[in-house]
Amino acid sequence: MFDDGTPIYRQIADQIKAEILNGSLEPGGKVMSTNQYASFFQINPATAQKAFRELVDEGVLYKQRGVGMFVADDARDRLAGEFRARFFDDVLKPLIHEARQAGISLSDIIDYLKAQEGALK
Amino acid sequence: MSFSVSLRDVTLTYGDTEALSDVDLTLAAGKIHGLLGRNGAGKTSLLSLLAAFRKPTGGEVLVDGRPVWENVDVVSRIALVREGGDFDDTDTVKSTIETGELRPSFDLEYAHKLAQRFEVPLDKKVNQLSRGKRSVLAAICGLAARAELTMFDEVHLGMDAPTRDAFYKELLAEYMDRPHTVILSTHLIDEVANYLEEVVIVDSGRVLRHDDVEAFQGMGATLTGPADAVDALAAGLEVLAEQRLGGTKSVTVGSALDASARERAAAAGIEIGPVGLQDLFIHLTNPDRTGA
Amino acid sequence: MSNSTLAGRRYSLGLGLFTESVKFFAGWILAAIVLAVVVPFIVSQWNSIEISAWAVAANVGKYLVAIIAGGYIYTLLPITVAQGMTRREYATSMGVFGLLWSLMIGALAVAGFLGERALYGALDWTQAIQQGDDVQLAIGSFGDALEFAAVYPLAYLLYFTAGAVIGAAIYRSDGGWLVLVPVIPVTLLADDAMTAGGPWGPGWLVRFVSGATDTWSVWVGVAVTLVVIVTGALIARRIIIDSPIRPKQA
Numbered sequence: 001m002f003d004d005g006t007p008i009y010r011q012i013a014d015q016i017k018a019e020i021l022n023g024s025l026e027p028g029g030k031v032m033s034t035n036q037y038a039s040f041f042q043i044n045p046a047t048a049q050k051a052f053r054e055l056v057d058e059g060v061l062y063k064q065r066g067v068g069m070f071v072a073d074d075a076r077d078r079l080a081g082e083f084r085a086r087f088f089d090d091v092l093k094p095l096i097h098e099a100r101q102a103g104i105s106l107s108d109i110i111d112y113l114k115a116q117e118g119a120l121k
Numbered sequence: 122m123s124f125s126v127s128l129r130d131v132t133l134t135y136g137d138t139e140a141l142s143d144v145d146l147t148l149a150a151g152k153i154h155g156l157l158g159r160n161g162a163g164k165t166s167l168l169s170l171l172a173a174f175r176k177p178t179g180g181e182v183l184v185d186g187r188p189v190w191e192n193v194d195v196v197s198r199i200a201l202v203r204e205g206g207d208f209d210d211t212d213t214v215k216s217t218i219e220t221g222e223l224r225p226s227f228d229l230e231y232a233h234k235l236a237q238r239f240e241v242p243l244d245k246k247v248n249q250l251s252r253g254k255r256s257v258l259a260a261i262c263g264l265a266a267r268a269e270l271t272m273f274d275e276v277h278l279g280m281d282a283p284t285r286d287a288f289y290k291e292l293l294a295e296y297m298d299r300p301h302t303v304i305l306s307t308h309l310i311d312e313v314a315n316y317l318e319e320v321v322i323v324d325s326g327r328v329l330r331h332d333d334v335e336a337f338q339g340m341g342a343t344l345t346g347p348a349d350a351v352d353a354l355a356a357g358l359e360v361l362a363e364q365r366l367g368g369t370k371s372v373t374v375g376s377a378l379d380a381s382a383r384e385r386a387a388a389a390g391i392e393i394g395p396v397g398l399q400d401l402f403i404h405l406t407n408p409d410r411t412g413a
Numbered sequence: 414m415s416n417s418t419l420a421g422r423r424y425s426l427g428l429g430l431f432t433e434s435v436k437f438f439a440g441w442i443l444a445a446i447v448l449a450v451v452v453p454f455i456v457s458q459w460n461s462i463e464i465s466a467w468a469v470a471a472n473v474g475k476y477l478v479a480i481i482a483g484g485y486i487y488t489l490l491p492i493t494v495a496q497g498m499t500r501r502e503y504a505t506s507m508g509v510f511g512l513l514w515s516l517m518i519g520a521l522a523v524a525g526f527l528g529e530r531a532l533y534g535a536l537d538w539t540q541a542i543q544q545g546d547d548v549q550l551a552i553g554s555f556g557d558a559l560e561f562a563a564v565y566p567l568a569y570l571l572y573f574t575a576g577a578v579i580g581a582a583i584y585r586s587d588g589g590w591l592v593l594v595p596v597i598p599v600t601l602l603a604d605d606a607m608t609a610g611g612p613w614g615p616g617w618l619v620r621f622v623s624g625a626t627d628t629w630s631v632w633v634g635v636a637v638t639l640v641v642i643v644t645g646a647l648i649a650r651r652i653i654i655d656s657p658i659r660p661k662q663a
Binding site for chain 3: 165169172173174175176191192193194196197198199200201203204205207208209220221223224225266268
């Protein structure tokens with residue numbers, strides 16, 4: 001289920017963020033409890049709690065005492081914004097680096113992307 | 122009501138052999154702790170002290186802040202489950218389970234539910250059980266004790282993989298249902314790593330490391346790539362193991378890499394891989410390791 | 414047994430051990446009674462009956478009581494400590510069990526001697542106790558039988574205590590069997606000082622201790638036995654309280 005590299009709580013946090021981005025978790029929607037997460041993924045509840053704490057600190061989730069955790073109203077916009085901010089540096093840059101090593105020219109990549117845009121729309 | 126655990130300057134000797142030397146260890150209440158160590162490292166000795174099975178040769182053993190030896194309020198709420206269990210072998214499973222009622226907190230209904238779930242026949246005698254079923258019976262008695270400090274000493278050894286999995290699941294469910302302190306002693310680390318909150322590694326009678334499980338998970342990395350580049354990157358880091366195949370070298374380091382090191386690695390064509398807790402443990406407790 | 418309170422569990426365990434043991438050994442006890450009746454009948458076909466068969470059973474019983482005490486400590490100490498009992502609590506449980514068990518077996522022994530008196534009287538057999546190699550101690554009336562048998566409950570408690578000391582010492586350390594060296598002669602001495610029939614044991618040792626107690630009255634014997642029991646119980650308790658639980662054999 002989890003890979004060894006990143007701490008599990010971060011993987012859970014990333015997964016929740018991904019679910020918010022792709023819409024399976026709605027803004028204002030309730031998130032599963034720590035114990036539900038723990039028994040679903042078979043992990044220590046403290047690990048799940050750590051993921052939640054991180055998300056609360058980032059403003060992605062908010063806590064309602066005695067009720068549970070909810071997705072912040074602006075969570076999706078905020079996450080999308082963050083993704084846009086690091087897209088070029090974190091995603092595209094290493095990709096171009098690898099492409100160059102394989103001998104793919106920048107213009108080939110641009111051509112491909114333009115063709116994709118036409119196909120997707 | 123969970124019990125905390127604290128050993129202060131504890132030494133335990135059997136005749137001439139020192140099983141534990143100057144152990145100082147504090148375990149927080151209400152967490153699941155992993156106790157990892159090679160065979161003979163001192164895991165069982167340590168747990169025996171916490172359950173007042175033995176008296177330390179020197180030092181102090183406190184549970185819930187109180188000396189544990191012959192302390193009825195404390196020991197009645199501690200359960201140490203040893204591999205194979207502490208049973209009268211000629212007794213039936215049913216009356217073996219009922220022995221648990223010596224504890225005010227024992228939950229007979231829960232024990233029977235578990236016996237049914239894990240298919241342990243109540244009417245059989247303990248010495249008619251297979252090794253696996255015997256281990257399961259021991260685990261059932263430990264879970265149903267509903268203690269404030271529950272310790273499992275390699276209890277899973279006789280169980281097959283699906284049973285171990287079911288046991289871990291039950292342990293987690295019981296833990297979430299009723300917060301208490303758990304210590305799991307094992308050397309099958311990868312199986313239990315996700316269930317743990319803290320990890321203690323003992324080696325040659327000493328506590329080698331004690332930290333949050335995340336600290337261990339981020340503790341090491343493997344660097345694989347051109348030998349020269351790998352050497353350059355690993356310079357100044359604690360090298361736990363290295364391996365060479367032609368011009369390619371693989372090095373396991375004992376610390377996490379910072380962002381700049383990751384960038385340099387990427388630029389030099391070095392792949393960074395994770396080190397599992399199990400591998401890290403093997404490296405840390407390797408007797409050939411210098412400075413260990 | 415249902416969930417015990419912390420304060421009362423040492424007594425309920427002692428009582429539980431007693432009732433479980435009565436159930437477990439009921440067959441053995443029944444077999445001893447049957448044998449003590451049947452064997453003289455068979456022997457009487459060829460020989461006249463001149464010794465008490467029940468005395469044999471009652472004396473074998475002393476050793477069985479000792480073995481039960483020692484065996485229980487050896488097996489139950491690790492089990493009860495693993496169930497979160499203190500050694501002190503367990504020692505008390507064994508004390509309660511030892512008292513009840515010795516009383517019960519002792520009462521049975523007394524009843525047996527009286528019953529045998531009735532049987533032997535009716536059949537005109539001689540109910541006698543073999544003493545040493547050729548000395549016989551004849552029981553001629555119910556009063557004789559009662560007088561002879563009355564010390565048996567105390568004798569069983571004596572052997573129970575001896576067994577407890579030995580069992581605890583052997584559990585405590587591998588060299589623990591060395592306590593046999595003082596425990597056996599002291600036990601035989603107390604038994605000999607108190608009982609008219611004398612103890613069973615290795616001939617040379619029994620002759621030796623009999624020599625020492627020849628001039629003592631029964632009451633001195635009872636007093637000596639009480640002192641031995643109390644001292645033995647304290648020693649057994651002390652050893653139990655100090656015992657580490659043995660590691661599991663791999």
